Amino acid sequence: MHGLRAGVGWDLGGTKLDGVWVDSRGRIRGSEIQELPLDRSLGGLGAFFEELDAKLVGPRLRPRVSGLSVAAVVEGPEAKATHAPNLPALRGRALVPWLERRLGRRFVVVNDANAGAEVERRLGRGEGDFLYVILGTGIGGAWVLDGKVYPGRYGSAGEIGHVYAGPPDRPCGCGLRGCLETQAGGRGLGEIATEALGPRRSRAGGRADRPWTAKELLLLAEEGHPRARVLRDKAGGVLGRALASLMNATGVERVVIDGRLLVGAPGYARAIQRAWSEQLIAPLAGRARWMRARPFPHRMAYGAWSLAQPDAPRPAGSPG
Numbered sequence: 001m002h003g004l005r006a007g008v009g010w011d012l013g014g015t016k017l018d019g020v021w022v023d024s025r026g027r028i029r030g031s032e033i034q035e036l037p038l039d040r041s042l043g044g045l046g047a048f049f050e051e052l053d054a055k056l057v058g059p060r061l062r063p064r065v066s067g068l069s070v071a072a073v074v075e076g077p078e079a080k081a082t083h084a085p086n087l088p089a090l091r092g093r094a095l096v097p098w099l100e101r102r103l104g105r106r107f108v109v110v111n112d113a114n115a116g117a118e119v120e121r122r123l124g125r126g127e128g129d130f131l132y133v134i135l136g137t138g139i140g141g142a143w144v145l146d147g148k149v150y151p152g153r154y155g156s157a158g159e160i161g162h163v164y165a166g167p168p169d170r171p172c173g174c175g176l177r178g179c180l181e182t183q184a185g186g187r188g189l190g191e192i193a194t195e196a197l198g199p200r201r202s203r204a205g206g207r208a209d210r211p212w213t214a215k216e217l218l219l220l221a222e223e224g225h226p227r228a229r230v231l232r233d234k235a236g237g238v239l240g241r242a243l244a245s246l247m248n249a250t251g252v253e254r255v256v257i258d259g260r261l262l263v264g265a266p267g268y269a270r271a272i273q274r275a276w277s278e279q280l281i282a283p284l285a286g287r288a289r290w291m292r293a294r295p296f297p298h299r300m301a302y303g304a305w306s307l308a309q310p311d312a313p314r315p316a317g318s319p320g
């Protein structure tokens with residue numbers, strides 16, 4: 001890799017702020033990560049960001065590029081956050097002017113799934129098109145087309161968590177019903193488990209009964225629990241068929257799957273893949289490729305650094 005600019009990449013997620021300092025050869029030279037403060041107002045987040053940025057950059061380093069990945073759909077050159085369910089203070093805010101005012105230098109702001117996909121692209125996992133999928137609390141995604149992250153005109157391309165997967169009974173954080181992530185994302189799967197299995201029993205003297213998390217369900221399924229396996233395989237089936245449908249419709253021939261929901265739960269990945277391969281039609285059937293994302297430290301922050309490079313595709317809506 002050459003022609004890169006040293007600088008910083010940040011990832012502002014729903015629970016933490018993660019940053020890396022990357023040199024001009026693309027190597028991570030320093031990092032800072034912290035849980036978000038209790039005060040998650042715009043002012044609270046800004047002050048917190050300033051403090052952690054000063055720690056990462058210090059008085060000597062001069063970032064040539066600065067990127068921020070954020071758990072939000074961001075639109076236009078000013079990165080107006082149009083959809084930010086986990087960071088409500090950002091909603092409707094133009095993030096580029098906000099950051100530039102607080103930190104005193106230029107920033108490029110991108111959606112976090114796009115940053116995650118950018119890392120796979122930069123790692124050189126083959127030329128061509130792919131759909132990047134990230135399974136966490138919800139389901140995020142990004143398209144990489146002709147070797148570039150494609151955010152779409154309004155920054156919302158790849159929002160696959162809100163593909164309709166029916167039936168329309170489960171309300172989604174986006175305001176709709178029947179979205180894919182209500183059936184196969186972390187939050188949705190936890191709710192499904194609690195409905196089917198009842199609340200988790202507390203141990204004697206422990207906390208009160210509480211809902212299941214998706215990870216608990218998936219680990220129980222790994223142990224062979226029959227009802228947990230049925231729930232897991234059903235969710236995997238819905239997700240796998242949706243992913244195949246998206247690829248059938250676009251002709252994108254590769255899917256790269258990522259996310260903490262899959263850690264320790266290979267059976268979930270297998271259930272998704274099985275349904276996916278059954279749902280592909282010609283010419284993709286038997287030819288489309290399924291890949292797991294490479295483990296990568298500070299993925300979203302690094303992707304933000306990479307997307308802040310001058311040769312990177314401009315954020316949605318930017319001129320030129």
Ligand SMILES: [Zn+2]
Nearest residue numbers: 162172174179
């Ligand atoms: Zn939705």
